[in-house]
């Protein structure tokens with residue numbers, strides 16, 4: 001089996017009518033003694049953004065690691081994982097195929113960037129290396145220039161200076177941007193993000209989410225975004241897969257899953273989630289204690305239930321969610337900007 005990573009890429013496409021870029025069927029993961037993930041199946045079309053939601057220990061990270069061929073040694077996967085442009089089942093592919101795929105056709109951003117960055121290599125060099133290794137840049141100098149461009153694209157201030165820095169000289173949020181730049185360097189077919197904002201403070205989190213959304217927008221890169229935060233899924237994703245106890249227990253468009261959750265776990269998650277609302281520009285804001293000043297929400301907002309002030313709010317879905325002292329609006333931000 002070989003990875004065809006240097007063949008021309010299909011034109012970026014979006015919409016659900018496309019052939020899947022990733023097909024996962026009957027994925028089960030376990031150790032010799034224990035089953036950890038059971039019978040996970042889903043497909044991703046080019047450009048699609050899917051949120052993988054679930055409580056701690058539900059099997060989200062293992063699922064992503066299995067797709068990347070990065071499971072720990074004592075953990076094994078069965079089933080099939082097919083990536084467009086790559087022959088055969090990734091789960092049974094040799095390491096050389098997986099190394100050609102990783103960082104190229106499929107890339108991952110982890111929660112803690114220090115574990116993924118080389119501490120003794122300047123970050124510009126690390127970003128350039130990803131392009132050189134996969135033959136995406138013709139030579140070192142072009143790769144370095146492209147690396148600085150990419151660091152600018154993820155909005156690092158002074159990208160040339162950042163390129164010369166070592167990881168420890170950057171903040172956590174800046175290091176996470178470097179990871180995103182590396183992940184996007186070769187315009188992957190699939191980007192896996194495993195809780196990439198959990199360790200960041202709220203403002204930096206919002207910037208990172210926007211960068212991820214804009215990073216994949218228009219490139220045809222499909223996104224799997226792992227989180228236990230429903231507001232994040234509502235912001236970034238169009239489809240949600242809910243995992244519980246190693247299985248997918250609920251799947252569907254984000255709007256449906258969040259407004260009409262069927263599984264008790266999803267309902268519980270909604271009840272326990274933060275109280276967020278969006279302002280008229282579509283920015284998520286945490287609301288404590290009161291209904292925010294009147295302002296129409298853009299068409300297409302998704303709300304959990306009806307608002308006491310329904311008539312003055314969203315044109316498409318005149319409703320708010322009232323939960324105790326605050327209100328929740330499930331609103332895919334970028335579609336309305």
Ligand SMILES: Nc1ncnc2c1ncn2[C@@H]1O[C@H](COP(=O)(O)OP(=O)(O)OP(=O)(O)O)[C@@H](O)[C@H]1O
Pocket residue numbers: 031036054055056057058059060061062063072074075228
């Ligand atoms: N190497 C391993 N050996 C045995 N069990 C493991 C191993 N790695 C993970 N597990 C177990 O598999 C289950 C799923 O873990 P996983 O990391 O995928 O959960 P998760 O949903 O990503 O959780 P979190 O949100 O906390 O990251 C957990 O019960 C975990 O303890």
